[in-house]
Amino acid sequence: MPAEPLTGPPRGPSAAEVLAELGALRAADAPTRGGRTFAYVYDAGLDGLDELASAAYTAFATVNGLDPTVFPSVARLENEVVGAVAALLGAPGAQGTFTSGGTESILLAVKTARDHARAERGVTAPQLVIPSTAHAAFHKAAHYLGLEAVVVPVDPVSFRADAAATAAAVTDRTVLVVASAPSYAHGVVDPVAEIAAAAAARGVLCHVDACIGGWLLPHLRRAGRKVEPFDLSVPGVTSLSVDLHKYGYADKGASVVLYRDAELRRHQYFAHAGWPGYPVVNPTVQGTKSGGLLAQAWAVLRYVGEDGYTALARRVADASDRLLAGLRGLGGVRVLGEPAAGLVAFTVLAEGEGAADTGLLLHLADEMRIRGWYLQPQLSFDGLPANLHLTLTPATVDRVDALLADLGDALEAARALPPVTVDPGLVELAAGLDPAALGPQEVAGVLAFAGLDGDGGLPERMAPVLALLDALPGALKERLLAEFIGSVFRI
Ligand SMILES: Cc1ncc(COP(=O)(O)O)c(C=O)c1O
Structure with missing residues (x-):
C-alpha cells in the first residue's frame, strides 16, 4: 500500500509528532554511535561533540554560502577551516576550498587538472592515471568530466600503487596522476613521493587522495607513529583532498580540496x-548551499583541537594494533597489506587449502551482522581478493575484544554452513550478455534470480547475492547495481 503523501494531511502534525516519526525511521538503521558499525560512520566517542555540531549547524542553517559578500561569516569560516587544513597538510602558498565531501573534492581536483592542462599544455583528450585501488570517485570524475581513466594495477602483495608502472602509464595526454594516503579498499599508503616525482618529471600534476587519512595521519605522527610525508610539502604533489567528515569527526558534508597555489585553484x-540574472561565481559544484555544514565543521575542529585529535588518533591506532594482532592470531584469516591505521581489510581462507574463500567470507559477514556487527564486504577485483573491511574509530577501541570473540564464533558458524554456490551456467550466460542491451525486465529477472525481489529490500542473508555479484563481469555488475538502487528509490 502506498504511504500517505508527505504533505497529505490538510494540517500537519505537531513538531513533536514530526520528530517522533523521524526518530522511528531510525529504528532499522545500523547504529551510528557505539562502535559496532565498522563502515560509514566516524564516532569520536567524545561527550557533547554531536550536540555541538548540531547547534553550530542550526545557527548557520539559513545562511546561504552562495554569496560570501552578503554573508561575510561564510568567508571567515571557510578561510579559517581551509587555513587549518593548509597549516597541517599544505605548503607555503597553498589555497583550497571547503566542499561537501570526498567525491566533490575529487571531482573538483580532476576538473582543475583537466582545465589546467587544456590551458597550459593544449591537452584536448585528457587522461587520468590512477592505481586500481584509487577511490571510485575518480572514475566518476572521469565519467562526468570526459576524461579517460588509465588504471594501473597495484602490487598484489602490498596492495600499494606501483610507482614504476604508474610512471610508465603517463603520456602527453595525462593531466593528473593520483596516489592515495591511504587507499580506502585496503588502508595502505601509496608511495606518494615516488609517484609525485615521476609526475613532476613529465610536467604533470599529482593529486593525493587523503580523504580518509589526511586528518588522521599527521596526528598519528604527532602521537609518535612513523608516517611518511604524503602532503603538499612533498615535491611534485600539486593537490590534495581531505574529508573532515571522516577522521575530523565533523558531520557529513565536510571536506577540503587544497592546491599548491592560487593559479592552480x-x-x-x-x-x-x-545571463540576465545575478553574476554567478561558484567555487564548488553547488550553487546555493547552507552555511550550516561549514559552521559545524569549524566548530568541531575548534572544539577538539590539536591535542584532542592527537589523543583520538592514538585511540584509533590502539584499536588498529589490537585488531590486527587478534586477526593475525585467528586461524584462517589473512590481513591484506600493511594498513596504516584506521582501516583494515581481511580475507578468510578455505580450510586446508590456504586460498581465499569468497563464499565463506560472505557467510562470515552475515554471521557477524546477526551478532550485531556491520563489517563491509568488498568484492574481488583484478586478482585482488574479496575481503571484509573495517573502519576503526575511537569508539571502537573498547569493542575490539568483543568483536574478535564474535569473529571467532562467527567464523566457526560460517564454516558449518553449506558452501555458497554460484551456478556456473548462469555465470557463463551472464558473461555473454551485453549489459547496455538489456531491458528493464531482463535486468529485473537477473536481480530476482539473485534473490533481490525488486521492492528495494534485502534478503536476511546476503552471501548468495554477493557471491553471484562477485562472479559477474564488471559492466553487468554495474547495470544490476543501478537497477537495484532504482528499486530502492522507487518513486
Ligand atoms: C580515500 C577516499 N577517497 C574518496 C572517498 C569518497 O568520499 P565521500 O564518500 O565523502 O564522497 C573516500 C570515502 O570513503 C575515501 O576513503
Missing part, C-alpha cells in the same frame, strides 16, 4: 556573467 572556479 583558479581553474576550479566557475564564473558566468552571460
Whole structure:
C-alpha cells in the first residue's frame, strides 16, 4: 500500500509528532554511535561533540554560502577551516576550498587538472592515471568530466600503487596522476613521493587522495607513529583532498580540496556573467548551499583541537594494533597489506587449502551482522581478493575484544554452513550478455534470480547475492547495481 503523501494531511502534525516519526525511521538503521558499525560512520566517542555540531549547524542553517559578500561569516569560516587544513597538510602558498565531501573534492581536483592542462599544455583528450585501488570517485570524475581513466594495477602483495608502472602509464595526454594516503579498499599508503616525482618529471600534476587519512595521519605522527610525508610539502604533489567528515569527526558534508597555489585553484572556479540574472561565481559544484555544514565543521575542529585529535588518533591506532594482532592470531584469516591505521581489510581462507574463500567470507559477514556487527564486504577485483573491511574509530577501541570473540564464533558458524554456490551456467550466460542491451525486465529477472525481489529490500542473508555479484563481469555488475538502487528509490 502506498504511504500517505508527505504533505497529505490538510494540517500537519505537531513538531513533536514530526520528530517522533523521524526518530522511528531510525529504528532499522545500523547504529551510528557505539562502535559496532565498522563502515560509514566516524564516532569520536567524545561527550557533547554531536550536540555541538548540531547547534553550530542550526545557527548557520539559513545562511546561504552562495554569496560570501552578503554573508561575510561564510568567508571567515571557510578561510579559517581551509587555513587549518593548509597549516597541517599544505605548503607555503597553498589555497583550497571547503566542499561537501570526498567525491566533490575529487571531482573538483580532476576538473582543475583537466582545465589546467587544456590551458597550459593544449591537452584536448585528457587522461587520468590512477592505481586500481584509487577511490571510485575518480572514475566518476572521469565519467562526468570526459576524461579517460588509465588504471594501473597495484602490487598484489602490498596492495600499494606501483610507482614504476604508474610512471610508465603517463603520456602527453595525462593531466593528473593520483596516489592515495591511504587507499580506502585496503588502508595502505601509496608511495606518494615516488609517484609525485615521476609526475613532476613529465610536467604533470599529482593529486593525493587523503580523504580518509589526511586528518588522521599527521596526528598519528604527532602521537609518535612513523608516517611518511604524503602532503603538499612533498615535491611534485600539486593537490590534495581531505574529508573532515571522516577522521575530523565533523558531520557529513565536510571536506577540503587544497592546491599548491592560487593559479592552480583558479581553474576550479566557475564564473558566468552571460545571463540576465545575478553574476554567478561558484567555487564548488553547488550553487546555493547552507552555511550550516561549514559552521559545524569549524566548530568541531575548534572544539577538539590539536591535542584532542592527537589523543583520538592514538585511540584509533590502539584499536588498529589490537585488531590486527587478534586477526593475525585467528586461524584462517589473512590481513591484506600493511594498513596504516584506521582501516583494515581481511580475507578468510578455505580450510586446508590456504586460498581465499569468497563464499565463506560472505557467510562470515552475515554471521557477524546477526551478532550485531556491520563489517563491509568488498568484492574481488583484478586478482585482488574479496575481503571484509573495517573502519576503526575511537569508539571502537573498547569493542575490539568483543568483536574478535564474535569473529571467532562467527567464523566457526560460517564454516558449518553449506558452501555458497554460484551456478556456473548462469555465470557463463551472464558473461555473454551485453549489459547496455538489456531491458528493464531482463535486468529485473537477473536481480530476482539473485534473490533481490525488486521492492528495494534485502534478503536476511546476503552471501548468495554477493557471491553471484562477485562472479559477474564488471559492466553487468554495474547495470544490476543501478537497477537495484532504482528499486530502492522507487518513486
Ligand atoms: C580515500 C577516499 N577517497 C574518496 C572517498 C569518497 O568520499 P565521500 O564518500 O565523502 O564522497 C573516500 C570515502 O570513503 C575515501 O576513503
